[in-house]
Amino acid sequence: MHVFIKKDYQELSRAAAAMVAAAIRERPDLVAALPTGGTPVGMLRELVRLHQTEGLDFSKARILNIDEYVPLGPDHPQSYYRYLQEFLYQNVNINQTNTFVPDVRAADLQAACAAYDQRIAGLGGIDLMVLGIGGDGHIGFNEPAAELSADTHVADLSAETIRDNSRFFETVAEVPRQAATMGVGVILQARKILLLASGRSKGAVINRLLTQRTVTPHFPASLLLLHRDVTVMVDEAAAAAE
Numbered sequence: 001m002h003v004f005i006k007k008d009y010q011e012l013s014r015a016a017a018a019m020v021a022a023a024i025r026e027r028p029d030l031v032a033a034l035p036t037g038g039t040p041v042g043m044l045r046e047l048v049r050l051h052q053t054e055g056l057d058f059s060k061a062r063i064l065n066i067d068e069y070v071p072l073g074p075d076h077p078q079s080y081y082r083y084l085q086e087f088l089y090q091n092v093n094i095n096q097t098n099t100f101v102p103d104v105r106a107a108d109l110q111a112a113c114a115a116y117d118q119r120i121a122g123l124g125g126i127d128l129m130v131l132g133i134g135g136d137g138h139i140g141f142n143e144p145a146a147e148l149s150a151d152t153h154v155a156d157l158s159a160e161t162i163r164d165n166s167r168f169f170e171t172v173a174e175v176p177r178q179a180a181t182m183g184v185g186v187i188l189q190a191r192k193i194l195l196l197a198s199g200r201s202k203g204a205v206i207n208r209l210l211t212q213r214t215v216t217p218h219f220p221a222s223l224l225l226l227h228r229d230v231t232v233m234v235d236e237a238a239a240a241a242e
């Protein structure tokens with residue numbers, strides 16, 4: 001694991017965007033998977049800035065959502081597809097047909113998840129996976145459990161995640177209880193992984209990720225220890241163990 005500690009959220013966002021931009025410049029048809037939530041917003045804004053000021057070219061890039069709430073469609077204000085649309089797609093020259101999300105409104109959700117994995121395979125696999133991390137150590141929506149699914153699947157959200165994510169909704173009751181998410185096998189098959197964390201609220205989970213040398217499904221981020229090319233980028237607040 002390569003670990004980088006940046007001074008603050010702005011520097012973290014710049015460094016993360018620089019890594020994504022370098023990957024796109026090296027391989028213009030990069031296949032990238034992107035997270036949502038509060039953490040990646042600065043990185044996405046910086047990518048838009050690089051597009052506007054330096055002509056960073058997204059015209060051939062392929063981008064996938066890591067996860068999506070069931071059953072929020074692409075037009076729902078809190079859907080994760082809409083999030084990437086707002087923060088990235090509508091501000092850069094990406095071809096919409098190169099943007100992907102699990103079809104969470106399908107009648108057969110299991111088939112929709114399997115189709116997503118086939119789509120990923122059809123794209124030749126994921127070159128760069130950018131991850132956030134939940135307060136309980138979840139990656140994507142792979143929540144702590146006795147067993148973790150390798151493939152894309154529908155997951156029940158934990159009470160902690162529902163509470164954490166309620167800040168994006170009017171009330172806790174509106175937070176969806178399920179999401180389709182890439183499984184841990186899909187995540188670990190990405191050729192390169194960049195995990196981002198910012199702020200004191202992530203201090204405990206980052207401390208655990210950087211010090212624990214055992215792998216357990218009860219702390220899904222620990223599976224990243226099995227991957228050969230993981231970069232963890234955090235700001236000083238998230239690096240300061242309690």
Ligand code: GLP
Pocket residue numbers: 035036037038039040066067131132133134135139140141161165
């Ligand atoms: C959600 C998403 C994750 C994200 C996590 C952390 O649960 N499914 O992909 O990493 O939240 O979000 P935040 O960056 O807002 O702390």
